[in-house]
Amino acid sequence: MKGNSYFSRKLHSLLGIIPLGMFIVVHGLTNYQAFERGPEGFGKGVTFINSMPVLPLLEIFGIYLPLLFHGIYGLYVAYQSNSNTGRFKYGRNWAFTAQRVTGVITFVFVFWHVYQTRIQVYLGKVTHEELGSLMHDIATNPVMFVLYTIGVLAAVFHFSNGIWAFLISWGITIGPKAQRISSYICMGIFVVVSALFILSLVAFTGDEFKEAASAALAFTNIG
Template structure:
């Protein structure tokens, strides 16, 4: 049996845990946060972005609860990919395919996150007007069909990666030990992914159809 004195064993468990909390929890919160775009520009800029900007110790939260866990999860995930031996065509059973898809979605998601952070957080630091009207900035960007399509793909990559990772984490931590338990919890995780995907998609559409003046 693997030992907790084995660095690889510990890092794999830490990678799994951080993918659920805080990274996965932040994903769920971020999608809910963006779903409030449907209430319009004034509500989103003042009640959502403004409220978050006024949080106490916000830089500490962003660095230690979001950025560093996400960075570790991404870097160690790439290390796992480097040593992966998944062969979905040669061994076409579901768990092997999901393992392979988890790796592929992780790479695509990493590229999307870098683009998203650049378009929002970094752009807001360089141009105060972006931060002052993040709703308008996102609305203008998403008016482009290719940007909207990119965000839609990135969104569903994120929720698929999280949902499958949640099911895998339950196996890794010994919470689902039997095949039946893994299958049942797999359906629960799929439901969670669909729900988060629907909330996120609603948020993207909200930027385009919500009022730009007073909130609805």
């Protein structure tokens, strides 16, 4: 069974939900603290994540490796597909093409985003406490704001539509009615999770993140 495309595709489908889908929701909720509770709330979220046990293992096996497999195998899946939305202008066919396009956008965006944030922390150029101000710098740059909005919407669409496809690929939603209802639920998920990210991105543009960051910086300098 192992080594054939049935197994790879099933693993690709599973990893998209567990852990990657779960991760995107947690990420959205953590960011949303910036909107709901400001710099302190966001700071607490970051601290909470950093206080998790065996964090490096969680990051490697829970995020990096699944992300690499899902991303690279996903590029291959996209390469294997044609787009025939010109001939078949059905909503689901548009979603099929959009799933592949947003997957590629998300792939590029996630690499860039991880480089801009997590890698900078690894390199010692930014501390976890300064992530708020780093996001403030990114969000106040109009080009970056637009690119982040596109990246976030692409990632969330890919996630939401991916749930719909996951439910079919594992044989959970079988009939047309079940698939229609799940598509409504997935649309709802798209709206809610997108809102979490967009609102937090807007919150990061606030001046309080600049100040909070310098305060945190001052604190670390004293410490």
